[in-house]
Amino acid sequence: MTASKKSFLRIVLLLCTMCFSISYIVEAQDFVLVIDAGHGGHDPGAIGKKAKEKDINLNVALKLGKMVQENCPDVKVIYTRSKDVFVSLNRRAEIANNAKADLFLSIHTNSVAGSKTVMGASTWTLGLAKSDANLDVAKRENSVILYEDDYKTSYAGFDPNSAESYIIFEFMQDNYMSQSVHLASLVQNELKNTSKRRDQGVHQAGFLVLKASAMPSILVELGFISTPAEELFLASEAGATTMAKGIFRAFQTYKREQETKQGGTATQQTKNTSLTTEKNFSSQEDKKVEQSTAKGVTQTSDGSKPVFKIQFLTAGRKLANNDRRLSGLPEVDFFVENGTYKYTCGASTDYNKVKATLKDVTKRYKDAFIIAFREEKKINVNDAIKEFSANK
Numbered sequence: 001m002t003a004s005k006k007s008f009l010r011i012v013l014l015l016c017t018m019c020f021s022i023s024y025i026v027e028a029q030d031f032v033l034v035i036d037a038g039h040g041g042h043d044p045g046a047i048g049k050k051a052k053e054k055d056i057n058l059n060v061a062l063k064l065g066k067m068v069q070e071n072c073p074d075v076k077v078i079y080t081r082s083k084d085v086f087v088s089l090n091r092r093a094e095i096a097n098n099a100k101a102d103l104f105l106s107i108h109t110n111s112v113a114g115s116k117t118v119m120g121a122s123t124w125t126l127g128l129a130k131s132d133a134n135l136d137v138a139k140r141e142n143s144v145i146l147y148e149d150d151y152k153t154s155y156a157g158f159d160p161n162s163a164e165s166y167i168i169f170e171f172m173q174d175n176y177m178s179q180s181v182h183l184a185s186l187v188q189n190e191l192k193n194t195s196k197r198r199d200q201g202v203h204q205a206g207f208l209v210l211k212a213s214a215m216p217s218i219l220v221e222l223g224f225i226s227t228p229a230e231e232l233f234l235a236s237e238a239g240a241t242t243m244a245k246g247i248f249r250a251f252q253t254y255k256r257e258q259e260t261k262q263g264g265t266a267t268q269q270t271k272n273t274s275l276t277t278e279k280n281f282s283s284q285e286d287k288k289v290e291q292s293t294a295k296g297v298t299q300t301s302d303g304s305k306p307v308f309k310i311q312f313l314t315a316g317r318k319l320a321n322n323d324r325r326l327s328g329l330p331e332v333d334f335f336v337e338n339g340t341y342k343y344t345c346g347a348s349t350d351y352n353k354v355k356a357t358l359k360d361v362t363k364r365y366k367d368a369f370i371i372a373f374r375e376e377k378k379i380n381v382n383d384a385i386k387e388f389s390a391n392k
Protein backbone atom coordinates (compact mmCIF):
# COMPACT_ATOMS: atom_id res chain seq x y z
CA MET A 1 0.00 0.00 0.00
CA THR A 2 1.37 3.41 -0.98
CA ALA A 3 1.67 6.21 1.54
CA SER A 4 -1.05 8.23 -0.17
CA LYS A 5 -3.42 5.25 -0.09
CA LYS A 6 -2.65 4.80 3.59
CA SER A 7 -3.43 8.39 4.42
CA PHE A 8 -6.59 8.19 2.30
CA LEU A 9 -7.72 5.17 4.31
CA ARG A 10 -6.88 6.97 7.53
CA ILE A 11 -9.08 9.90 6.50
CA VAL A 12 -11.93 7.54 5.57
CA LEU A 13 -11.61 5.82 8.93
CA LEU A 14 -11.53 9.14 10.73
CA LEU A 15 -14.64 10.32 8.86
CA CYS A 16 -16.46 7.10 9.69
CA THR A 17 -15.62 7.48 13.36
CA MET A 18 -16.82 11.08 13.28
CA CYS A 19 -20.09 10.11 11.58
CA PHE A 20 -20.61 7.39 14.10
CA SER A 21 -20.06 9.70 17.05
CA ILE A 22 -22.31 12.39 15.59
CA SER A 23 -25.14 9.93 14.99
CA TYR A 24 -24.58 8.56 18.46
CA ILE A 25 -24.98 12.00 20.01
CA VAL A 26 -28.16 12.62 18.04
CA GLU A 27 -29.59 9.25 18.94
CA ALA A 28 -28.66 9.66 22.56
CA GLN A 29 -30.96 12.67 22.84
CA ASP A 30 -33.95 10.44 23.22
CA PHE A 31 -35.84 12.43 25.83
CA VAL A 32 -37.67 15.43 24.43
CA LEU A 33 -38.63 18.20 26.81
CA VAL A 34 -40.86 21.00 25.59
CA ILE A 35 -40.68 24.20 27.63
CA ASP A 36 -43.59 26.52 27.08
CA ALA A 37 -43.23 30.13 28.19
CA GLY A 38 -46.81 31.35 28.56
CA HIS A 39 -48.12 34.37 26.59
CA GLY A 40 -45.89 36.61 24.44
CA GLY A 41 -46.11 39.29 21.76
CA HIS A 42 -49.37 41.25 21.93
CA ASP A 43 -50.53 38.97 24.76
CA PRO A 44 -48.73 40.26 27.87
CA GLY A 45 -50.42 37.84 30.29
CA ALA A 46 -50.96 39.17 33.80
CA ILE A 47 -49.55 42.62 34.43
CA GLY A 48 -47.84 43.83 37.59
CA LYS A 49 -46.71 47.26 38.69
CA LYS A 50 -43.61 47.10 36.52
CA ALA A 51 -43.31 43.62 35.07
CA LYS A 52 -45.33 41.65 32.58
CA GLU A 53 -46.08 37.97 32.96
CA LYS A 54 -44.84 37.14 29.44
CA ASP A 55 -41.32 38.40 30.28
CA ILE A 56 -41.07 36.59 33.61
CA ASN A 57 -42.27 33.34 32.01
CA LEU A 58 -39.77 33.60 29.16
CA ASN A 59 -36.84 34.41 31.42
CA VAL A 60 -37.52 31.42 33.67
CA ALA A 61 -38.18 29.15 30.65
CA LEU A 62 -34.85 30.04 29.00
CA LYS A 63 -32.91 29.63 32.24
CA LEU A 64 -34.53 26.26 32.83
CA GLY A 65 -33.78 25.14 29.27
CA LYS A 66 -30.17 26.17 29.67
CA MET A 67 -29.80 24.20 32.90
CA VAL A 68 -31.22 21.12 31.20
CA GLN A 69 -28.99 21.52 28.15
CA GLU A 70 -25.90 21.96 30.29
CA ASN A 71 -26.59 19.05 32.61
CA CYS A 72 -28.58 16.50 30.62
CA PRO A 73 -26.90 15.76 27.26
CA ASP A 74 -29.50 13.09 26.51
CA VAL A 75 -32.37 15.60 26.62
CA LYS A 76 -33.50 17.59 23.63
CA VAL A 77 -34.99 20.91 24.72
CA ILE A 78 -37.60 22.56 22.53
CA TYR A 79 -39.11 25.96 23.32
CA THR A 80 -42.58 26.90 22.09
CA ARG A 81 -41.13 30.40 21.98
CA SER A 82 -37.66 31.68 22.75
CA LYS A 83 -38.43 35.34 22.24
CA ASP A 84 -41.24 37.83 22.69
CA VAL A 85 -43.71 36.54 20.09
CA PHE A 86 -47.35 35.50 20.14
CA VAL A 87 -48.00 31.77 19.84
CA SER A 88 -51.53 30.33 19.91
CA LEU A 89 -52.41 27.73 22.54
CA ASN A 90 -53.10 25.08 19.91
CA ARG A 91 -49.78 25.81 18.23
CA ARG A 92 -47.92 25.33 21.53
CA ALA A 93 -49.43 21.88 21.97
CA GLU A 94 -48.84 21.11 18.30
CA ILE A 95 -45.12 21.87 18.68
CA ALA A 96 -44.95 19.34 21.51
CA ASN A 97 -47.03 16.74 19.68
CA ASN A 98 -45.03 17.06 16.47
CA ALA A 99 -41.78 16.72 18.41
CA LYS A 100 -43.20 13.60 20.07
CA ALA A 101 -42.22 15.16 23.35
CA ASP A 102 -41.90 13.14 26.52
CA LEU A 103 -42.86 16.05 28.71
CA PHE A 104 -44.59 19.39 28.34
CA LEU A 105 -43.85 22.08 30.88
CA SER A 106 -45.82 25.31 30.72
CA ILE A 107 -44.61 28.29 32.71
CA HIS A 108 -46.93 31.05 33.91
CA THR A 109 -47.26 33.70 36.56
CA ASN A 110 -50.38 34.04 38.65
CA SER A 111 -52.40 37.12 39.47
CA VAL A 112 -55.36 37.73 41.70
CA ALA A 113 -57.62 40.74 42.02
CA GLY A 114 -58.13 42.35 45.39
CA SER A 115 -54.98 41.19 47.20
CA LYS A 116 -51.50 42.60 47.34
CA THR A 117 -50.21 40.08 49.83
CA VAL A 118 -51.04 36.59 48.57
CA MET A 119 -47.81 34.82 47.58
CA GLY A 120 -46.52 31.47 46.51
CA ALA A 121 -46.07 28.98 43.72
CA SER A 122 -48.55 26.36 42.56
CA THR A 123 -48.38 23.53 40.05
CA TRP A 124 -51.28 22.39 37.91
CA THR A 125 -52.34 19.37 35.93
CA LEU A 126 -55.24 18.89 33.60
CA GLY A 127 -58.52 18.06 35.27
CA LEU A 128 -61.74 19.33 36.66
CA ALA A 129 -61.31 22.34 38.94
CA LYS A 130 -62.45 21.57 42.46
CA SER A 131 -63.10 25.18 43.47
CA ASP A 132 -64.11 28.48 41.90
CA ALA A 133 -60.68 29.90 42.68
CA ASN A 134 -59.06 27.06 40.73
CA LEU A 135 -61.48 27.51 37.85
CA ASP A 136 -60.57 31.19 37.78
CA VAL A 137 -56.90 30.35 37.19
CA ALA A 138 -57.82 28.19 34.19
CA LYS A 139 -60.26 30.83 32.91
CA ARG A 140 -57.59 33.50 33.05
CA GLU A 141 -54.98 31.37 31.29
CA ASN A 142 -57.43 30.06 28.68
CA SER A 143 -58.76 33.52 27.89
CA VAL A 144 -55.60 34.15 25.83
CA ILE A 145 -57.41 32.40 22.98
CA LEU A 146 -59.46 35.59 22.67
CA TYR A 147 -56.31 37.11 21.16
CA GLU A 148 -56.68 34.66 18.27
CA ASP A 149 -58.91 35.77 15.38
CA ASP A 150 -60.60 32.46 14.74
CA TYR A 151 -60.71 31.12 18.29
CA LYS A 152 -64.36 30.05 17.96
CA THR A 153 -63.46 27.64 15.18
CA SER A 154 -60.05 26.63 16.52
CA TYR A 155 -61.39 25.72 19.95
CA ALA A 156 -64.75 24.30 18.85
CA GLY A 157 -66.87 27.02 20.41
CA PHE A 158 -65.08 26.87 23.76
CA ASP A 159 -65.81 30.04 25.75
CA PRO A 160 -62.93 30.50 28.20
CA ASN A 161 -65.04 32.69 30.47
CA SER A 162 -68.10 30.49 30.73
CA ALA A 163 -68.15 27.86 33.49
CA GLU A 164 -70.37 25.68 31.28
CA SER A 165 -67.58 25.28 28.74
CA TYR A 166 -65.53 23.49 31.35
CA ILE A 167 -67.92 20.53 31.47
CA ILE A 168 -65.71 18.82 28.87
CA PHE A 169 -63.05 18.41 31.53
CA GLU A 170 -65.45 16.31 33.57
CA PHE A 171 -65.61 13.49 31.05
CA MET A 172 -61.95 13.43 30.37
CA GLN A 173 -59.83 10.34 30.09
CA ASP A 174 -56.25 11.42 30.44
CA ASN A 175 -53.78 8.59 29.85
CA TYR A 176 -51.00 10.66 31.40
CA MET A 177 -52.79 11.81 34.50
CA SER A 178 -50.81 9.88 37.09
CA GLN A 179 -47.44 10.80 35.51
CA SER A 180 -48.47 14.45 35.31
CA VAL A 181 -49.71 14.56 38.88
CA HIS A 182 -46.54 12.90 40.10
CA LEU A 183 -44.33 15.38 38.24
CA ALA A 184 -46.46 18.24 39.57
CA SER A 185 -45.88 17.10 43.13
CA LEU A 186 -42.11 16.85 42.51
CA VAL A 187 -42.07 20.38 41.06
CA GLN A 188 -44.17 21.78 43.86
CA ASN A 189 -41.90 20.18 46.42
CA GLU A 190 -38.78 21.76 44.87
CA LEU A 191 -40.44 25.16 44.50
CA LYS A 192 -41.08 24.98 48.21
CA ASN A 193 -37.70 23.61 49.29
CA THR A 194 -35.19 24.75 46.65
CA SER A 195 -36.84 27.97 45.50
CA LYS A 196 -38.18 28.70 49.01
CA ARG A 197 -41.58 29.80 47.76
CA ARG A 198 -44.75 29.72 49.79
CA ASP A 199 -46.58 26.50 48.96
CA GLN A 200 -49.84 27.08 47.12
CA GLY A 201 -50.18 23.39 46.34
CA VAL A 202 -50.84 21.06 43.43
CA HIS A 203 -54.21 21.47 41.72
CA GLN A 204 -56.18 20.45 38.70
CA ALA A 205 -58.09 22.65 36.30
CA GLY A 206 -59.16 22.73 32.69
CA PHE A 207 -56.21 24.24 30.84
CA LEU A 208 -56.65 24.09 27.06
CA VAL A 209 -52.92 23.97 26.42
CA LEU A 210 -52.55 20.87 28.60
CA LYS A 211 -55.62 19.26 27.06
CA ALA A 212 -54.17 19.47 23.57
CA SER A 213 -50.76 18.04 24.40
CA ALA A 214 -50.51 14.25 24.13
CA MET A 215 -47.91 13.57 26.80
CA PRO A 216 -47.46 14.11 30.54
CA SER A 217 -47.86 17.83 31.03
CA ILE A 218 -47.99 20.37 33.81
CA LEU A 219 -48.42 24.10 34.20
CA VAL A 220 -46.46 26.04 36.81
CA GLU A 221 -47.72 29.29 38.29
CA LEU A 222 -44.47 30.76 39.58
CA GLY A 223 -46.06 33.27 41.94
CA PHE A 224 -48.29 36.33 42.07
CA ILE A 225 -47.39 39.26 39.90
CA SER A 226 -50.22 41.13 41.62
CA THR A 227 -48.25 41.12 44.88
CA PRO A 228 -45.49 43.77 44.57
CA ALA A 229 -42.96 41.89 46.73
CA GLU A 230 -43.37 38.72 44.70
CA GLU A 231 -43.38 40.63 41.41
CA LEU A 232 -40.05 42.14 42.36
CA PHE A 233 -38.62 38.72 43.17
CA LEU A 234 -39.88 37.02 40.00
CA ALA A 235 -38.77 39.87 37.76
CA SER A 236 -35.24 39.78 39.18
CA GLU A 237 -32.49 37.67 37.61
CA ALA A 238 -31.78 35.96 40.94
CA GLY A 239 -35.47 35.19 41.41
CA ALA A 240 -35.84 33.74 37.93
CA THR A 241 -32.72 31.60 38.42
CA THR A 242 -34.02 30.26 41.72
CA MET A 243 -37.38 29.37 40.17
CA ALA A 244 -35.71 27.68 37.18
CA LYS A 245 -33.45 25.74 39.53
CA GLY A 246 -36.40 24.40 41.49
CA ILE A 247 -38.17 23.17 38.36
CA PHE A 248 -34.91 21.77 37.00
CA ARG A 249 -34.28 19.69 40.10
CA ALA A 250 -37.78 18.23 39.91
CA PHE A 251 -37.25 17.44 36.23
CA GLN A 252 -34.01 15.62 37.06
CA THR A 253 -35.74 13.51 39.68
CA TYR A 254 -38.64 12.74 37.35
CA LYS A 255 -36.33 11.68 34.54
CA ARG A 256 -34.17 9.56 36.79
CA GLU A 257 -37.27 7.78 38.10
CA GLN A 258 -38.53 7.14 34.58
CA GLU A 259 -35.19 5.60 33.63
CA THR A 260 -35.15 3.30 36.66
CA LYS A 261 -38.75 2.29 36.09
CA GLN A 262 -38.39 1.55 32.42
CA GLY A 263 -34.82 0.48 31.85
CA GLY A 264 -33.36 -0.80 28.57
CA THR A 265 -35.80 -1.82 25.87
CA ALA A 266 -38.80 -0.96 27.99
CA THR A 267 -37.97 2.72 27.57
CA GLN A 268 -38.41 2.47 23.84
CA GLN A 269 -41.60 0.49 24.17
CA THR A 270 -43.16 2.90 26.56
CA LYS A 271 -42.10 5.79 24.41
CA ASN A 272 -43.70 4.29 21.31
CA THR A 273 -46.81 3.70 23.28
CA SER A 274 -46.98 7.16 24.71
CA LEU A 275 -46.52 8.70 21.30
CA THR A 276 -49.76 7.28 20.08
CA THR A 277 -51.92 7.71 23.13
CA GLU A 278 -53.98 10.81 23.47
CA LYS A 279 -56.03 12.70 25.96
CA ASN A 280 -59.58 11.77 25.18
CA PHE A 281 -62.75 13.53 25.99
CA SER A 282 -65.66 11.14 26.00
CA SER A 283 -68.15 13.85 25.15
CA GLN A 284 -66.29 14.81 22.00
CA GLU A 285 -65.03 11.37 21.32
CA ASP A 286 -68.43 9.95 20.46
CA LYS A 287 -68.33 11.98 17.29
CA LYS A 288 -64.79 11.02 16.50
CA VAL A 289 -65.23 7.29 16.91
CA GLU A 290 -67.78 6.79 14.18
CA GLN A 291 -64.96 5.43 12.08
CA SER A 292 -63.73 3.09 14.78
CA THR A 293 -63.50 -0.49 13.84
CA ALA A 294 -63.65 -3.15 16.46
CA LYS A 295 -62.27 -6.37 15.13
CA GLY A 296 -60.87 -8.07 18.12
CA VAL A 297 -60.29 -11.65 19.03
CA THR A 298 -63.14 -11.90 21.47
CA GLN A 299 -66.71 -10.87 21.23
CA THR A 300 -68.73 -10.12 24.30
CA SER A 301 -72.10 -8.85 23.44
CA ASP A 302 -75.38 -9.37 25.21
CA GLY A 303 -78.04 -7.93 22.95
CA SER A 304 -77.71 -4.17 22.88
CA LYS A 305 -76.43 -3.83 26.45
CA PRO A 306 -73.30 -1.74 26.85
CA VAL A 307 -70.11 -3.78 27.10
CA PHE A 308 -67.46 -2.38 29.41
CA LYS A 309 -63.80 -2.95 28.64
CA ILE A 310 -60.52 -1.81 30.12
CA GLN A 311 -58.27 0.14 27.79
CA PHE A 312 -54.73 -0.50 28.97
CA LEU A 313 -52.40 0.10 26.05
CA THR A 314 -52.23 1.89 22.72
CA ALA A 315 -49.84 1.31 19.86
CA GLY A 316 -49.12 2.76 16.47
CA ARG A 317 -49.46 -0.68 14.84
CA LYS A 318 -50.99 -4.04 15.55
CA LEU A 319 -49.06 -6.01 18.15
CA ALA A 320 -48.30 -9.70 17.74
CA ASN A 321 -50.77 -11.95 19.56
CA ASN A 322 -47.91 -13.33 21.67
CA ASP A 323 -46.55 -9.88 22.57
CA ARG A 324 -45.69 -10.03 26.25
CA ARG A 325 -47.45 -6.75 26.94
CA LEU A 326 -50.71 -8.54 26.16
CA SER A 327 -50.01 -11.71 28.12
CA GLY A 328 -51.72 -12.70 31.33
CA LEU A 329 -54.72 -10.41 30.85
CA PRO A 330 -58.31 -11.64 30.43
CA GLU A 331 -60.01 -11.37 27.03
CA VAL A 332 -57.51 -9.16 25.28
CA ASP A 333 -59.05 -7.30 22.39
CA PHE A 334 -58.30 -4.21 20.34
CA PHE A 335 -59.99 -1.58 18.24
CA VAL A 336 -58.62 1.01 15.85
CA GLU A 337 -59.35 4.67 16.42
CA ASN A 338 -57.84 7.45 14.35
CA GLY A 339 -55.15 5.06 13.16
CA THR A 340 -54.17 4.03 16.67
CA TYR A 341 -54.50 0.48 17.96
CA LYS A 342 -56.14 0.55 21.36
CA TYR A 343 -55.89 -2.61 23.41
CA THR A 344 -58.59 -3.61 25.85
CA CYS A 345 -59.23 -6.48 28.22
CA GLY A 346 -61.74 -7.80 30.74
CA ALA A 347 -64.87 -7.23 28.65
CA SER A 348 -68.17 -7.65 30.45
CA THR A 349 -71.65 -6.17 30.55
CA ASP A 350 -71.28 -6.09 34.34
CA TYR A 351 -69.66 -2.76 35.15
CA ASN A 352 -68.84 -3.85 38.72
CA LYS A 353 -66.97 -6.89 37.43
CA VAL A 354 -64.93 -4.70 35.06
CA LYS A 355 -64.21 -2.28 37.88
CA ALA A 356 -62.84 -5.18 39.95
CA THR A 357 -60.68 -6.34 37.02
CA LEU A 358 -59.41 -2.78 36.58
CA LYS A 359 -57.90 -2.95 40.07
CA ASP A 360 -55.70 -5.84 38.96
CA VAL A 361 -54.88 -4.33 35.60
CA THR A 362 -53.74 -1.02 37.12
CA LYS A 363 -51.09 -2.90 39.09
CA ARG A 364 -49.39 -3.41 35.72
CA TYR A 365 -50.83 -0.55 33.69
CA LYS A 366 -51.47 2.24 36.14
CA ASP A 367 -53.16 4.51 33.62
CA ALA A 368 -55.67 1.89 32.43
CA PHE A 369 -59.27 3.03 32.37
CA ILE A 370 -62.76 1.78 31.52
CA ILE A 371 -64.47 2.42 28.20
CA ALA A 372 -67.79 1.20 26.85
CA PHE A 373 -69.12 -0.25 23.61
CA ARG A 374 -72.51 -1.07 22.19
CA GLU A 375 -72.59 -3.56 19.36
CA GLU A 376 -68.88 -3.07 18.71
CA LYS A 377 -69.18 0.72 18.60
CA LYS A 378 -67.58 2.83 21.27
CA ILE A 379 -70.07 4.85 23.32
CA ASN A 380 -69.82 7.42 26.09
CA VAL A 381 -68.70 5.55 29.19
CA ASN A 382 -70.62 7.79 31.58
CA ASP A 383 -73.87 7.17 29.70
CA ALA A 384 -73.13 3.45 29.71
CA ILE A 385 -72.56 3.46 33.50
CA LYS A 386 -75.84 5.34 33.99
CA GLU A 387 -77.64 2.78 31.84
CA PHE A 388 -76.03 -0.09 33.74
CA SER A 389 -77.07 1.37 37.11
CA ALA A 390 -80.64 1.97 35.89
CA ASN A 391 -81.06 -1.59 34.63
CA LYS A 392 -79.48 -3.38 37.58
Ligand SMILES: [Zn+2]
Pocket (backbone or CB within 6 Å): 038, 039, 045, 046, 053, 107, 108, 109, 141
Ligand atom coordinates in the same frame (compact mmCIF):
# COMPACT_ATOMS: atom_id res chain seq x y z
ZN1 LIG B 1 -50.37 32.91 32.17
